[in-house]
Amino acid sequence: MAYNVLIVDDSPAMRSFVRRVLELSGIPVGQFLEAGDGQQALEVLHKQWVDVVLTDLNMPTMDGEQFVRHMEADESLRSIPVLVVSTDRTDQRVQQMLTLGAKGYVTKPFLPETLREELERALGDAHAGH
Amino acid sequence: MPVTEMEQVLSDAAAEVLETMFFTSLAEEGEPVPPITGPLVCPNLSFRGPCSGRLGLRIPLETGRQIAANFLGLEGSEVTQSQLQDVLCELSNMICGSVLSRLESGSIFELLHPEIGPGETAGSPAVSRTLALEDGVLEVWFQWEAAP
Numbered sequence: 286m287a288y289n290v291l292i293v294d295d296s297p298a299m300r301s302f303v304r305r306v307l308e309l310s311g312i313p314v315g316q317f318l319e320a321g322d323g324q325q326a327l328e329v330l331h332k333q334w335v336d337v338v339l340t341d342l343n344m345p346t347m348d349g350e351q352f353v354r355h356m357e358a359d360e361s362l363r364s365i366p367v368l369v370v371s372t373d374r375t376d377q378r379v380q381q382m383l384t385l386g387a388k389g390y391v392t393k394p395f396l397p398e399t400l401r402e403e404l405e406r407a408l409g410d411a412h413a414g415h
Numbered sequence: 416m417p418v419t420e421m422e423q424v425l426s427d428a429a430a431e432v433l434e435t436m437f438f439t440s441l442a443e444e445g446e447p448v449p450p451i452t453g454p455l456v457c458p459n460l461s462f463r464g465p466c467s468g469r470l471g472l473r474i475p476l477e478t479g480r481q482i483a484a485n486f487l488g489l490e491g492s493e494v495t496q497s498q499l500q501d502v503l504c505e506l507s508n509m510i511c512g513s514v515l516s517r518l519e520s521g522s523i524f525e526l527l528h529p530e531i532g533p534g535e536t537a538g539s540p541a542v543s544r545t546l547a548l549e550d551g552v553l554e555v556w557f558q559w560e561a562a563p
Contacts, residue, residue, distance in 0.1 A: 295528075298487060298501040302436070305488055343508070343526050372512030377523045392516075393509045394435035 287315030288408060289333070293326040293340035293352065294370070303339060303370065303400070310401040312408075323352025330362055337408055342371040342382070350385065357386040366407040370400070416518070418542055425544040425555045428513035433548070437506060438485040442547035449552045451475060451545065456499065458507040459532050462515060464524035468559030470511040471532065472503065478551025479503050504529035510555060 290307060292300045300319050307314055318333060320326035324347040326340065338356075342349035349369060356362040366388040371378070374392035382390055389403040416424075433439040442448075456479040459471030474482070477491075483502035484491040494502075507529045515524050543556035 296501055296505050298483075298498055299505050302486060343528070345528065372509050372526065373524065374512060374516040375519070375523055376521055381523070393512065394432045396435060 287313040288336040289316045289318065290314055291318045291320065291326060291329055291335045291338045293320045293323065293338060293344070293349070295321050295341065295344040297321075299341070306397045306400055307404070310397065310404075312401060312404060323347030323349060323355065326352055327355055327362075330356075330365070335365055337404065338365055338367045339370050339404070340367060342369060342373055342378070350382070353382065353385050353387055368403055368407055370395070421542045421557065422544045424514055424517050425510075425542065425557055426546060428517060429510050429544070429546055429553070429555050432506065432509045432513055433482070436486065436509065437482050439482050440549045442549055446547050448545050448547040451552055451554055453477070456503050457532050458500070458504045458529050460504075460507055460511055460529035461527040462511060462524050463527070464515070465519055465522045466559045468557065470507060470514060470555070470557045472507050472510070473554040473556070474503060475551060475553075478548065478553060481550055482506065500531050504531065514557060 292303050294300045304317050318329050318335060320329050322344040326338065340349045340352055349371065353367055356365065356367060367386065368389040368391060369382045369387045370391045370393065372393045379390045388407040391400055391403050430441050451473055452475065454476045456474045456476055457471060459469055461469050479499055480491045480494050483494045483499045486502045487494065487498060508526060511526055541556055541558035543554055545552065545554045
């Protein structure tokens with residue numbers, strides 16, 4: 286099975302980096318989709334099936350926290366696992382995002398294997414839940 | 416926090432970020448630190464939380480180009496101006512996150528969007544550390560309004 290992955294980050298360089306890490310990780314990816322903020326990401330999600338979302342927090346227009354709140358409030362999006370990928374590694378922020386519904390939290394800087402492991406765990410949990 | 420400890424925090428945070436995601440190592444300890452000369456790229460950002468302030472970098476263009484190339488998996492000559500600025504802004508963002516978590520791991524900070532600036536700190540107090548890299552040099556500076 287190949288997964289459709291949505292990468293949400295306002296930095297094109299960061300989106301490119303995450304994409305390269307996943308391409309080298311061995312995780313079967315069907316399609317990479319990208320968005321520059323939460324609003325764009327919601328538009329993508331309403332047009333296209335996505336298996337997992339990786340989102341930054343600090344973004345213009347709609348930040349990652351608002352984006353996760355919108356996904357949790359939308360019955361059609363709630364089951365899609367979300368991994369937060371952020372520079373913000375304070376304990377309070379991590380707990381806040383996990384409480385809001387994120388399935389994992391990866392802090393930047395991260396090792397490629399850390400991102401792969403968190404993604405596999407999130408995808409595994411999502412499948413176990415179906 | 417004493418200035419020397421703060422300098423060490425800046426150094427440790429920058430080293431962690433550069434080595435983990437930018438595939439850029441610091442020079443061996445004891446190596447001379449080259450001067451920061453030539454055209455510079457100077458990303459910086461503000462943060463707000465229990466203390467507020469700014470963190471910034473001063474990076475010679477060629478060092479910046481090499482860091483961006485490492486991050487993007489490109490040759491230095493392939494890196495565009497837009498990519499260079501984007502990557503170095505991301506670098507400043509990650510170093511700031513790392514510094515703040517070392518100072519106040521239990522607090523929530525808001526990091527504003529990094530921007531390319533003139534490269535000079537405004538106001539004080541400010542602490543800076545110049546780091547020799549295996550291939551280049553950069554300076555990281557940090558200033559705050561309430562002592563961390």
